[in-house]
Structures are given as structure tokens and as C-alpha cells.
Amino acid sequence: MNEKALQWFYKELPDLVYKGVLTQEAADNLRRYYGGVKGADKKWLVIMLCSVFGALLIGLGIILLIGHNWEQLSRALRTVLSLLPLLIAQGLASWVLLKYPQSHALKEGTATFLSLMVGASIALISQTYNIPNDTPTFLLTWMLLIVPLVYFMEATIPAGIYIVGVATWTENFWYYQPLKAFLFWPFLAVIIPHLIGILREEKYTHRAAFLTLVMAVSVCFGTGFTLGRTWPSSWMVIFPSLITLFYLLGAWKFPGASTNWQRPPLVIGGLGIFVFMFLFTYRCPWESITQPYNYPPNEILSPTAIPDHLLTFSLVAGVMLFALQFAKRRDWMRTLFGVLPLMALVGYALATASLSSAFPTSLFNGFLLVVSLYRLITGIRANHLGTINTGMLMLAVLVLARFFDSEINFLLKGLVFILIGIGFLVTNVVMLRRKGGAA
Amino acid sequence: MRRKYIFGLFALLIVVQIALPVSMIAKREATLKNGVVFRFKTAPVDPYDAFRGRFVALRVEVNSISKPMGVDLKYGQKVFAQLTVDANGFAKISAISLQRPKAGDYLAATVGYCHENSVNLNLPFDRYYMEEKAASHAEQVYREHSRRDQQDAYVIVRIKDGFAVVEGLYIGGSKIEEILRRTK
Numbered sequence: 001m002n003e004k005a006l007q008w009f010y011k012e013l014p015d016l017v018y019k020g021v022l023t024q025e026a027a028d029n030l031r032r033y034y035g036g037v038k039g040a041d042k043k044w045l046v047i048m049l050c051s052v053f054g055a056l057l058i059g060l061g062i063i064l065l066i067g068h069n070w071e072q073l074s075r076a077l078r079t080v081l082s083l084l085p086l087l088i089a090q091g092l093a094s095w096v097l098l099k100y101p102q103s104h105a106l107k108e109g110t111a112t113f114l115s116l117m118v119g120a121s122i123a124l125i126s127q128t129y130n131i132p133n134d135t136p137t138f139l140l141t142w143m144l145l146i147v148p149l150v151y152f153m154e155a156t157i158p159a160g161i162y163i164v165g166v167a168t169w170t171e172n173f174w175y176y177q178p179l180k181a182f183l184f185w186p187f188l189a190v191i192i193p194h195l196i197g198i199l200r201e202e203k204y205t206h207r208a209a210f211l212t213l214v215m216a217v218s219v220c221f222g223t224g225f226t227l228g229r230t231w232p233s234s235w236m237v238i239f240p241s242l243i244t245l246f247y248l249l250g251a252w253k254f255p256g257a258s259t260n261w262q263r264p265p266l267v268i269g270g271l272g273i274f275v276f277m278f279l280f281t282y283r284c285p286w287e288s289i290t291q292p293y294n295y296p297p298n299e300i301l302s303p304t305a306i307p308d309h310l311l312t313f314s315l316v317a318g319v320m321l322f323a324l325q326f327a328k329r330r331d332w333m334r335t336l337f338g339v340l341p342l343m344a345l346v347g348y349a350l351a352t353a354s355l356s357s358a359f360p361t362s363l364f365n366g367f368l369l370v371v372s373l374y375r376l377i378t379g380i381r382a383n384h385l386g387t388i389n390t391g392m393l394m395l396a397v398l399v400l401a402r403f404f405d406s407e408i409n410f411l412l413k414g415l416v417f418i419l420i421g422i423g424f425l426v427t428n429v430v431m432l433r434r435k436g437g438a439a
Numbered sequence: 440m441r442r443k444y445i446f447g448l449f450a451l452l453i454v455v456q457i458a459l460p461v462s463m464i465a466k467r468e469a470t471l472k473n474g475v476v477f478r479f480k481t482a483p484v485d486p487y488d489a490f491r492g493r494f495v496a497l498r499v500e501v502n503s504i505s506k507p508m509g510v511d512l513k514y515g516q517k518v519f520a521q522l523t524v525d526a527n528g529f530a531k532i533s534a535i536s537l538q539r540p541k542a543g544d545y546l547a548a549t550v551g552y553c554h555e556n557s558v559n560l561n562l563p564f565d566r567y568y569m570e571e572k573a574a575s576h577a578e579q580v581y582r583e584h585s586r587r588d589q590q591d592a593y594v595i596v597r598i599k600d601g602f603a604v605v606e607g608l609y610i611g612g613s614k615i616e617e618i619l620r621r622t623k
Contacts, residue, residue, distance in 0.1 A: 003493045079464050086460070090453050097449055101442060118456055125460050129467040130494075130605040162496045176514060411530050 005258070006034055016207060045206040051157065052111035055116045075128060082124035089117035104154065111155035115146040115162075136172040139211065140164050143187075150194050156207050159191050160214040167218040167225070174225040181308045184222045191215070203254070204262040213264040216246055227315075230300045232307050233289040236280070237348055238312055241319045241341040243272030248322050251334050273337050274394060277371065280364040281401065286357035289348065316341055333378055336371050343367050368398050385431050392427060396420045470604045474597030475544050477522060477530040478609075479562075481585050481592045494566040495574065495581050495608065495615075497594055502551075503559045504532045512558055516550045519601060520560055529593065535560070539601065547601040564596060567608045572621050577608075580618055584610045 013030065016022045020079045022030075073081070092111040100106050119142045123133070126138070143165040150159040168185040173181040195215065223242055228235040247269025254263035261267075279285060323338025347360035372394035379387030403416055482500040487511045504520070506512070516537075522544045523533045535558070539545070551559035569577050584592040595606045 028465070083457070083460060086456065090456065094449070094453065097446060121460050122463070124462050127494075129463075130562050130564065131467075131569055132565045141459065145452075145459065148452045152445055152452065245482075 049110045055113035078128045084122035089114040107153040108155045111149045111153040112157040115158040115190045139169045141247040163218045167221045170225040181226050230305045235345045240276045240344040241316045244340045245319045283357040286351040286360045289351050467604045470599040474599035478593045480529045494568045506558050512550045520546045564605045
């Protein structure tokens, strides 16, 4: 339940018991059921922002102070000063872990500071000894040195830094060393127990939202660096499958979210699905399948492509089976969105077999039309303004895009714009009135 | 009990976090103290790519060598460059091998671009860090002395067991920091 609503509800409870609406036992049961109000959540967000900015400012300050007269200092002194930020951060983290092991906020802040100072110290030493540019080694060393903090100090921001770090590290290998790039997945898996722990204990908090958001975005980058490098334009099946997986996971695992920020996978997935549906109504992505192939050198039949094939197959098949679960539950809206990977696969097969983009583009124009109409109708039936508006928006985007493609004069195009605008306004006014009447 | 266990592991992590930078320092200090001195002549630099932030980008002249017969070299592969000194006292690559040489001075490097008969090596020194204000001035001086008509810039590198550490950037026989102090 929404935190504010819960606070209000708890305030009302004594009064309800006093007036005999609820028994004391029922009120206690309700309290047990909903749990405590987590004021700590907002505190976590503030701590997150303060610790990141604080650590950055302190770190930069130290580096600037040292850097000011860097040339005049002896190498021995420079070396000691390079280690100083790290030692200070380690001291602070140890003190917090010994004295305030219960304080999540202090642990989060000092772990973040320590995470950044590990990187700063290595960078300063690299500067002192003119160490050549080797970003991947630097990044991986830094990330492996900070990842235990996620568990020892139960800190989520270092987990975010680590995930972004390993995704950036992977980027260096996607072209020449595809097998090495695949290490992204085991590296990412290191954070999974932490993610599961947070989703179990504090699913609808800023902390969980932050981690799932960073995870989802980094997984998209990681997928780009590791998959889709064998079959020409296989991204057209891989990315829709991934984004659908986010959407379905969001729908499955976050049913109690009261606002959208509490379920980033669903929001990213929903938006992504619409973007892909719309993109695939155009000819150019389908035409790229039959274009001369100029991707990195990873042969379809080479052993280095095996992990790529395996993960791609598991992803696409897994998402389709997942969507089937929603069909079994008769959740047709989710199922329709979940059909995207299958449609992309059919479109890919059609484009390859016919060597033309006409079939897949017609397929996706029809698909987007059905999905937007279904969403619109479901929204009207359920009297849900958000669903109606997203359905109308999807429909409007499709109509306008096709309209722009056609050779119709500007006057008529202008009139259609106005009509769609009026449609939006009228529907919203009618729905709001209807809602007002119901209340 | 659990707390003690976590703190024990945390202490171990702290030791590793410190040990790594300390080992980086120790290895380089040992090389600077006991390594053999080599002078590498710097090559003309691309004026648009010479300077990135707070360091002078170095490009060493002798980074290419004829391809050994019957050896298939790939980009990024580790190789050992055997070093000699030419008549002017500058370092020269005499041969490359995939195995660590048993005798003589050598440098661990990676394969850059391979041409039909020659191979370019990425030597393990590509930058010389300087203080922010001095850096742009240093770049200008370095560029003037790395032109084809006036090429008297070189780096002094200490090498021990194939591992190299840059000791200083010299122009016309003087350290760049000294030149900057003189011309300030």
C-alpha cells in the first residue's frame, strides 16, 4: 500500500476501534498484515543523494588539494597522498561497521565513499607512475575490490556503481573478444542475491527501484555488447524479447505497486514494447536484414558464437513461455504485449523468406492497431483514464505516422491532427465526468 | 557471531584493497631503482591527438619491427620485444618473440596493427602526467621538439624483467619540468 495512505490508515485505526467499527483484534491484524510505515525509505533516498555528492565532493577536493602542488612534491609523498583518501574511507567504514552496524544510512554512505576512493587511489597512483592507458583492467580491478562491500555493508549504491562498471568494462571486448565479453553475465549474477534480498524485504522502496532501474539499463547495454553478433540484424528479435521480459517481470513481481516509480521494469518494458512495435511498422529495420552483413567477425558456426546462440535461444523461448503464463491467467493485455517477441520472430522469418519488408511492416501495423484498440476498449470498460489515454496515444501515433507517409495534402493532414486532438480532449472530459458522477 | 564473521571478512577486504595499490607502487619502485635505463626517441605527434587532459601523449619512434617468419600474430597479443642500443644511444627493438627471452634486455608489449611484412607494437608507456597548468605549456614544447626537422625529445624508461616504468620526459637533454621552470 502507498506509504501516505498507510500513514493515514494507521492514524484512523484507533478512532475506528473506539467507534466500534473494528475490534481491537482486527485492528492489530491489519497492522500485522500491512507492517510498519517505512519512513526510512525517504531517508534512504536523501542519504543516497547526499552520500554520492558528498563522496564526490570530498574525493574531488582531496584530489584538487593534492594536484595543486603535485609537481613540487616528492614521489614518496605523492605515493602516500595517493593512498590517503583510501585509508580515510576505510577508517570511516570500519568505524561505522563497528559502532553503528544497525544504521543502514551510515553504512550506505561510507560504503559509497569507500567505493569511490578505491578508484581515486588507483587513478592517483597511475598518475604518479605514468601507467599507460588500460581502462578495462583499471575498471575491473576497481569493481572487484568494491563488490564485497555490497554484502558486508548491505549497501546498494556500491552495487549500482559495480553494475555500471562491469557493463562499461564489457564494452571493451565486444568486438575482438566476444567470449571475454560474456563474463558480463557471471559478473552481473554476483549482485542477484542482494537484489533478491531487497525485493523480499523492501520491494516498493526507492532503494529497490534504484537497483532494478540500474540493473535493467545495464542489462540492455550488456545484451548489446554480448548478444546479436551472429545472425544479421538478430537484435530485432533479441531486444524486443529482453524488453518484454522486463515488462512481464514487472507485471508478475510488482503487483502491489501504487506508483510507476516503484516498478521500473514494467515502465521500461512497456515503453520499450511500444517503441519496438512502432519502429517495426517502418521498412528500414526489416530492410537491414537483407543488407550486406558488416557486423564484427563472429562466425555463426564458430565455437565463440555458442554462448551467444544459447543465451539468445533461452531468452526468446523463456519470454514466450512467460507470456503463456499470462494467457493462462486470462490477462489478455499483458499477453498481447508479451506476444511481441513471437511477432518479431515471425516478421524476421517473413522478411528473410520474402526478401521484402512489405509483409513484416503490414504485420506490425496490424499488431499495433489491435493492441492500441484493445487497450482503449479495456480502459473504457474498466473506467481507467490512464489505460484509455495510453491506448489513444498509441493509436494516434500509428495513425499520424502512416498519415505522414502518405501523399495527402497539408490541409487534410492538419484537419486530422485537430480531430485527434479533439478526440483526446472529449474522451478525457467524458471520462472525468463519468468518474465524478460515480463518486 | 555473525557480526564478528562479517567484520573479519571486511578486515580482509581492507587488506586486499590496500595491498593492490601498494603492490602497484612496490613493483614500479623496484623497477625505477634496479631497472636498466633506456632512452626512447619520441616520434612526431599528431597535433590534434597529442594532449588528453593532464598528460602529454607519448609516441615512441621505434615501435615497429619486421614480422617474424611463420608466426601468426593477433591484435592485442602479448609479445616480448628484445632491446638493443643504437650508435646514438637510443633504444631499438631488435626482435620480437612470443616466449620470454632467457637473456638480454626485453620489454613486454602487445601487438598493434599488423602489416604485410611488419608489425606495430603497443609499448607499455603512452603518457607522461603533468600538473594541469604546466601540461598545455609542456605539450607545446614537446610538440616543437618532436617535429621531423627538430627531433630531440626522448623518454627515459627503466626496464626490469620486461616491465617498464617511465622515469622522465627529456627535451634537448633537459627534463621537461626544468625547461618549464626556466621558460616560465
